[in-house]
Amino acid sequence: MARSAGQRDGFALLGMLGIAMFLLAWEVIGQNRWLGLTWPALSEVVVFLFTPSRQTLFLRALSASLGSLFVGYCLGLFAGIAAATLAHTVSAMRSGLDTMSAFIHAIPSIALAPLFIVFIGREHTPAALAALSTFFVMYVSTTSSFASSRQEWIDLMRVLGASRLDRLRRLDIPAATPIIVGGMRLAAPSALIGVIIGEWFGATRGVGVLIINAMQNFQIPLLWSAVVLAVIVSLGLFALLGMLQKYAERRFR
Amino acid sequence: MIANIKRFIGSAWIVLAMLAAWEALFSIHAINSIVMVSPSSIAKEVLNHPQEFGAATLRTLLLAVAGLVLGMTIGTLLAVATWLSRFISGLLTPVSIIFASVPVVAIIPILARLFGYETGTVLAIVAIISFFPAFVFTSSGLRSLPPGSDDLFRILGVGKVRRLYHLAFPSAIPQWTIALRLAAANAVLSAIVAEFLMGTGGLGYVFNVARGELAMSHALGASAIAAVISIACFFGATVLERKARSRWS
Numbered sequence: 001m002a003r004s005a006g007q008r009d010g011f012a013l014l015g016m017l018g019i020a021m022f023l024l025a026w027e028v029i030g031q032n033r034w035l036g037l038t039w040p041a042l043s044e045v046v047v048f049l050f051t052p053s054r055q056t057l058f059l060r061a062l063s064a065s066l067g068s069l070f071v072g073y074c075l076g077l078f079a080g081i082a083a084a085t086l087a088h089t090v091s092a093m094r095s096g097l098d099t100m101s102a103f104i105h106a107i108p109s110i111a112l113a114p115l116f117i118v119f120i121g122r123e124h125t126p127a128a129l130a131a132l133s134t135f136f137v138m139y140v141s142t143t144s145s146f147a148s149s150r151q152e153w154i155d156l157m158r159v160l161g162a163s164r165l166d167r168l169r170r171l172d173i174p175a176a177t178p179i180i181v182g183g184m185r186l187a188a189p190s191a192l193i194g195v196i197i198g199e200w201f202g203a204t205r206g207v208g209v210l211i212i213n214a215m216q217n218f219q220i221p222l223l224w225s226a227v228v229l230a231v232i233v234s235l236g237l238f239a240l241l242g243m244l245q246k247y248a249e250r251r252f253r
Numbered sequence: 254m255i256a257n258i259k260r261f262i263g264s265a266w267i268v269l270a271m272l273a274a275w276e277a278l279f280s281i282h283a284i285n286s287i288v289m290v291s292p293s294s295i296a297k298e299v300l301n302h303p304q305e306f307g308a309a310t311l312r313t314l315l316l317a318v319a320g321l322v323l324g325m326t327i328g329t330l331l332a333v334a335t336w337l338s339r340f341i342s343g344l345l346t347p348v349s350i351i352f353a354s355v356p357v358v359a360i361i362p363i364l365a366r367l368f369g370y371e372t373g374t375v376l377a378i379v380a381i382i383s384f385f386p387a388f389v390f391t392s393s394g395l396r397s398l399p400p401g402s403d404d405l406f407r408i409l410g411v412g413k414v415r416r417l418y419h420l421a422f423p424s425a426i427p428q429w430t431i432a433l434r435l436a437a438a439n440a441v442l443s444a445i446v447a448e449f450l451m452g453t454g455g456l457g458y459v460f461n462v463a464r465g466e467l468a469m470s471h472a473l474g475a476s477a478i479a480a481v482i483s484i485a486c487f488f489g490a491t492v493l494e495r496k497a498r499s500r501w502s
Binding site: 010011014015016017018019021022035036038039095096097098099100102103105106107108109110111112114115118119189190192193196197208211212214215218220223224227230231234235238 | 267360486
């Protein structure tokens with residue numbers, strides 16, 4: 001179903017209208033207190049977020065969370081790709097690694113957090129949980145991307161006498177890159193979830209700490225501001241990695 | 254039978270090795286049970302309190318399943334409704350995609366404050382979190398028709414409702430099962446997180462209370478049950494997805 005450019009523009013316009021209506025509804029519900037005191041208006045949250053006296057609070061929380069996110073994300077990224085490459089080249093490891101990653105992923109992070117606090121300490125738990133979620137997404141997307149090499153090309157390389165390593169370098173990795181980058185995009189929000197849950201278990205600073213403290217102390221504007229902050233980080237990373245994915249698709253296809 | 258055992262060991266050996274290493278750590282070092290406990294003592298703890306763990310598991314499971322069914326149903330129905338109208342789907346799709354990529358556990362505290370600390374809130378939270386993948390994936394599935402098929406149906410003068418039934422539904426089912434897999438895993442997680450935060454009973458609550466009392470084997474017993482449920486959900490949904498794929502695509 002090919003759509004003309006005009007139709008697509010109309011669709012994008014409608015989408016923006018939808019987002020605008022959502023934000024307007026948020027504002028109106030908050031202004032009129034239709035859902036009680038726990039639903040502040042959008043403008044109240046924005047004012048709260050940008051009050052100069054609170055900038056240090058938010059910036060400190062944000063830098064702590066982003067630090068854990070970065071460390072955990074990078075660790076999970078490399079470990080996931082490395083494990084998938086291992087499973088791809090050494091077929092004896094394949095099903096063991098498959099089960100292990102599904103198993104680790106299925107354990108709720110809220111159940112793992114206390115274990116991590118004991119084994120690696122409070123301050124490293126957010127990064128470790130982020131690393132685990134990233135690991136799973138990267139493992140799954142990398143293994144499925146290796147399967148995307150076309151059979152004719154595999155046959156061709158074999159006929160030309162390429163070794164397994166040659167094939168990995170010249171065929172599998174270039175063919176896999178766009179799907180792996182897609183996995184990197186999906187991993188970002190789940191890594192952030194890992195950081196937030198990790199911080200709930202007694203980190204000293206971070207966006208997750210702000211959320212949980214504000215919830216328990218009934219600081220509604222702070223609660224909403226902290227959640228909005230987390231959402232902005234998640235959407236920002238998602239958009240950034242989305243651009244990287246578009247680039248990878250153009251470059252490798 | 255022996256082949257099955259062999260296959261099980263072949264696929265689970267890394268997990269088994271990790272558990273064995275954890276257990277072995279305890280026979281080598283004496284570790285205080287407030288700090289950490291061994292897998293065997295966690296299993297013993299669960300088996301020694303069948304009633305408490307059983308009731309909590311049942312409660313969490315019921316809430317997760319009810320919320321999942323509710324959220325998936327509303328999400329699917331709304332996706333079908335928006336399929337019928339281009340205007341509404343254009344309006345709603347970007348908003349729901351933004352919501353679907355939001356870190357879900359971050360909004361649980363807001364929902365908890367909004368609806369109050371009650372059991373019904375856990376249900377609402379699970380339903381809301383299950384709604385978004387159902388809506389997004391069903392919507393995109395209803396639109397990913399085989400090339401030309403929609404034009405063919407139109408030329409043959411097939412009405413909208415029959416196009417939906419004979420063309421869009423079959424093409425949406427594989428995507429819908431992906432939504433189910435994602436939502437099922439999240440349903441258990443979000444039910445436990447909500448119970449943990451609000452203290453409304455269930456596995457999350459058992460876990461939180463035991464953690465506060467430094468009863469590590471009791472707390473990790475709740476964790477272990479949660480893990481087993483999640484793993485079962487994940488594999489169940491994966492099998493369902495594979496079946497749906499081979500049948501409808």
